[in-house]
Amino acid sequence: MRKLHRRAYEATAAIHGRSIGGGATALMLVPSSVEHSVTLIGSTMLHRLMRTVATGPMSVYYRAKSAQRAPDAMATTCVRRDILPGSLPFVVRHLCSPEVHDDHLSPVDFGQVEVLCYDPPTSLVSRVDLAFREMFHGVSTLRPMQPRTEGFTGAFLPFPLRHVCLDVMFHRSMTLADVRAGLYFRSAPDVVYSANPEFLRYPVKIAVQHATGLSLPAPFAAIRNGWDELLRGSAALLGLRLEDFCTYRIDLECPPTPSDVRIRWAWTGEAG
Secondary structure, three states, rough: OHHHHHHHHHHHHHOOOOOOOOOOOEEEEOOOOOOOOOOEEHHHHHHHHHHHHHHOOOEEEEOOOOOOOOOOOOOOOEHHHHHHOOOOOOEEEEOOOOOOOOOOOOOOOOEEEEEEOOOOOOOOOOOOOHHHHOOOOOOOOOOOOOOOOOOOOOOOOOOOOOEEEEEEEEEEEOOOOHOOOOOOOOOOHHOOOOHHHHEEEEEEEEEEEEOOOOOOOHHHHHHOHHHHHHHHHHHHHHOOOOEEEEEEEEOOOOOOHHHOOEEEEEEEOOOO
């Protein structure tokens, strides 16, 4: 049974881009309400955060907040990529003022920040949250970002969560009891699937989507391209069939009493 679970873990990790197929998992926190605003953060703090939590290639995107552009415009004025020590990619989108120069971040004192993580380590949420708490003297001041309508976009920000809806995939050999007991793949969903009340405060929706590369185009709707091919190729390399995988939806809530964390599960269909 342990060997079977290990095989399921390897298969799922491969599907999530950790080892096979060149794919990547994009975690996106999408606020369920448009009432929340984005906390302004300085460029210095952004760089400090990156030095604290980044574990792989980092991309910093700039987008002008020009009044002439629609709120959901995906155009960027600059794309900059830096390779940082580590093995996992970490992406930050820094939404800046129109005065930003195309070749560096320093001219902008403050901007809006949204973070996208691709298959991050299990400790990333804690590390990001701790980094921001340190910056803001023990108080995590980031709030959910207002969602845009164009493409499939979102924000991965270290604010606490209250309601999580997450689709995960795992091998049929793993029963629902196994998953409830934590015997499932330790990949991107595991980062979000946390009963820690510190992460369960604001209403957001979390969607795990898959990309075939580490660099996502804009708009982000293209991340679904190659989904079936990535799944089938990853499963085939491990001698598994796509039909052997299920998709479950995790609905995690934290009511006012932190200890009363309820988790609801619902099977949503076949992987393909």
